[in-house]
Amino acid sequence: MMTTTDLKDFGFRELGIAARLLTALCKERPGFLGAGVHLMMNMHSGYVFLTDEDFNVGMMNGDALEQWHSCPECGAEGFAEDLPDDPCCQAYLEEVRA
Numbered sequence: 001m002m003t004t005t006d007l008k009d010f011g012f013r014e015l016g017i018a019a020r021l022l023t024a025l026c027k028e029r030p031g032f033l034g035a036g037v038h039l040m041m042n043m044h045s046g047y048v049f050l051t052d053e054d055f056n057v058g059m060m061n062g063d064a065l066e067q068w069h070s071c072p073e074c075g076a077e078g079f080a081e082d083l084p085d086d087p088c089c090q091a092y093l094e095e096v097r098a
């Protein structure tokens with residue numbers, strides 16, 4: 001995956017998203033991020049996100065910092081509300097929330 005943690009590679013738009021992520025982090029520490037949290041950008045998609053050493057990912061969903069999920073069974077990706085109603089995705093979400 002084409003990712004970078006080097007802020008030199010972030011454009012103005014990406015730095016703006018990074019700032020919003022950090023602002024959200026100032027307000028509330030999300031429970032899904034553990035140790036080794038850092039900012040990262042996907043240079044291919046332009047997505048900017050927070051990630052930890054266990055590859056948990058947090059992105060801005062509107063004004064909220066939310067966990068970005070990827071179903072280990074079918075590979076579906078998105079915020080909780082975006083994952084399909086498939087049994088594998090719903091079982092995964094239940095496990096994550098437990």
Ligand SMILES: [Zn+2]
Nearest residue numbers: 071074088089
């Ligand atoms: Zn699935």
